[in-house]
Amino acid sequence: MLEYTPDRRPTGGLRLPAHKEASTAQPIARGFVPRTLVLALQQHQGPPTTPVVRRGERVLRGQVVARARALRSAAVHASTSGHVRAIEDRLVPSVHAVHRTRCIVIDADGEDEPLPPGAGSAWPEDPEKQLKSIRDGGIVGLGGGVFPTAEKLGPQTPCKVLIINGVECEPYISCDDMLMREAAAEIVDGALIMRELLAAPECIVAVERDKPQAIEALLEAGRASGDASLRLADIPTIYPTGGERQLVEMLTGEEVPSTHYPSEIGYICQNVGTAFAVHRLVRAGEPLLSRVVTVAGDGIARPQNVETPIGTPIGELIEFCGGYRGDVDRLILGGSMMGYALPNDEMPITKGSNCLIAAARTEVRQDFSERFCIRCGNCGTACPARLLPQELLRAARDNDHALLDEFGLTDCIECGCCDVICPSHIPLTEVFRNAKFAHARYQRQEVFSAETQQRFRRHEERERADVQRGKDLQDQIRHEVETDEPARQQAIEAAIERARQRRSQDTDSE
Numbered sequence: 001m002l003e004y005t006p007d008r009r010p011t012g013g014l015r016l017p018a019h020k021e022a023s024t025a026q027p028i029a030r031g032f033v034p035r036t037l038v039l040a041l042q043q044h045q046g047p048p049t050t051p052v053v054r055r056g057e058r059v060l061r062g063q064v065v066a067r068a069r070a071l072r073s074a075a076v077h078a079s080t081s082g083h084v085r086a087i088e089d090r091l092v093p094s095v096h097a098v099h100r101t102r103c104i105v106i107d108a109d110g111e112d113e114p115l116p117p118g119a120g121s122a123w124p125e126d127p128e129k130q131l132k133s134i135r136d137g138g139i140v141g142l143g144g145g146v147f148p149t150a151e152k153l154g155p156q157t158p159c160k161v162l163i164i165n166g167v168e169c170e171p172y173i174s175c176d177d178m179l180m181r182e183a184a185a186e187i188v189d190g191a192l193i194m195r196e197l198l199a200a201p202e203c204i205v206a207v208e209r210d211k212p213q214a215i216e217a218l219l220e221a222g223r224a225s226g227d228a229s230l231r232l233a234d235i236p237t238i239y240p241t242g243g244e245r246q247l248v249e250m251l252t253g254e255e256v257p258s259t260h261y262p263s264e265i266g267y268i269c270q271n272v273g274t275a276f277a278v279h280r281l282v283r284a285g286e287p288l289l290s291r292v293v294t295v296a297g298d299g300i301a302r303p304q305n306v307e308t309p310i311g312t313p314i315g316e317l318i319e320f321c322g323g324y325r326g327d328v329d330r331l332i333l334g335g336s337m338m339g340y341a342l343p344n345d346e347m348p349i350t351k352g353s354n355c356l357i358a359a360a361r362t363e364v365r366q367d368f369s370e371r372f373c374i375r376c377g378n379c380g381t382a383c384p385a386r387l388l389p390q391e392l393l394r395a396a397r398d399n400d401h402a403l404l405d406e407f408g409l410t411d412c413i414e415c416g417c418c419d420v421i422c423p424s425h426i427p428l429t430e431v432f433r434n435a436k437f438a439h440a441r442y443q444r445q446e447v448f449s450a451e452t453q454q455r456f457r458r459h460e461e462r463e464r465a466d467v468q469r470g471k472d473l474q475d476q477i478r479h480e481v482e483t484d485e486p487a488r489q490q491a492i493e494a495a496i497e498r499a500r501q502r503r504s505q506d507t508d509s510e
């Protein structure tokens with residue numbers, strides 16, 4: 001594996017304090033078995049899965065409990081053995097917020113009994129069946145986006161470069177770093193399996209420079225694989241370089257157009273955790289049952305990374321890490337920049353949950369009162385998406401949808417850089433997040449009213465055409481009658497005959 005340093009600097013971004021020392025001080029904790037599982041039927045971007053178990057049924061570790069019925073979906077498995085207690089609606093964290101969705105609730109029996117060996121399907125030869133195995137194995141993007149991996153590896157787009165994303169730039173989150181240190185060979189293997197599926201000529205593993213142990217482990221694994229298509233790019237530690245668009249630009253110099261996904265211009269990004277999951281599925285027949293979760297913050301007794309069964313209630317995971325400590329201000333899912341506060345710790349860890357922060361009062365940004373924008377331009381300099389946040393702010397507060405479009409609201413990745421740097425303490429990201437909802441609603445209404453107008457116009461045109469057709473017919477008959485004497489006589493006689501018949505009918509009825 002060749003190591004190289006891209007000569008480009010990321011656009012915008014910030015150098016932030018890492019807060020990762022405590023959680024990386026010990027290896028990933030393994031072997032944790034929860035007492036309960038709450039398995040959401042929809043833990044991915046796409047249609048929900050369909051349950052295939054009943055209340056009271058005993059399930060084994062690795063057993064499918066909900067099947068993917070659509071291409072853009074991913075199956076759900078029992079991550080430990082136990083009995084199905086209920087199938088009901090619960091609150092579950094998703095990418096940007098908590099939502100209510102159908103869940104399978106399992107009471108674990110503590111035996112953690114797996115499916116018998118060979119019960120899982122073997123890795124097929126045919127690429128199409130391989131994609132189906134990945135879908136049936138429940139694998140989704142573990143970087144947080146939870147896009148079904150099989151969909152992303154499909155043959156729809158030619159892939160120039162497969163990018164394995166090990167850029168974990170958010171403060172507090174260290175699950176990928178620890179996985180790269182401890183399972184570099186497995187990650188490289190998973191990356192090569194995906195490269196083959198995509199027939200990509202090149203594969204770049206991207207890692208930040210502040211992760212020397214991960215870099216060393218990956219280089220060694222890359223060399224051992226002997227694969228010449230692999231390269232390792234060490235990149236500067238600037239938040240948010242780990243965003244797909246930012247990373248593609250940083251590595252290749254190509255800007256991803258705002259209306260496109262990176263895959264549409266030939267770059268497929270997969271997280272290191274996803275590569276590891278693909279390796280486990282192909283080499284050990286194991287579906288996605290667990291993920292590494294960083295449990296961090298001053299409000300946790302023992303901050304660490306834990307290999308956590310999917311569906312574990314957050315409260316049980318915190319208990320495994322020694323419970324809460326001191327005065328916890330809030331519980332945040334995700335990093336301190338892009339994560340969000342949870343209402344309680346009863347919700348489960350899902351496939352997309354990478355970090356849990358029990359933040360003490362001292363770790364939380366104080367609520368300063370907002371002041372006027374002084375147009376200092378700091379936010380524009382920090383914006384990795386090359387936006388003008390101060391202009392977006394004005395457009396959002398004026399509800400000016402045309403201007404929001406013009407200033408590229410939808411390109412905002414809600415990274416929070418503008419917030420952090422703003423001397424007037426304006427909650428810019430929150431304003432943009434709300435504006436996106438309002439803008440999407442406005443666009444839907446616009447589309448609806450355009451369609452309604454179009455339907456009305458079509459209806460009017462049809463009516464006009466019908467009237468015209470009637471007129472044309474009358475004209476045609478009149479013309480034929482006037483120009484054709486025998487036809488005219490015939491028409492007169494027919495009319496006289498009709499009148500005579502009517503009269504005789506009237507006389508009969510009298």
Ligand code: SF4
Nearest residue numbers: 373374376377379422
């Ligand atoms: S950083 Fe804040 S004060 Fe400065 S231009 Fe941006 S919004 Fe205005």
Ligand code: SF4
Nearest residue numbers: 383412413415416418
């Ligand atoms: S939150 Fe949006 S506008 Fe603000 S810096 Fe990030 S991408 Fe730019």
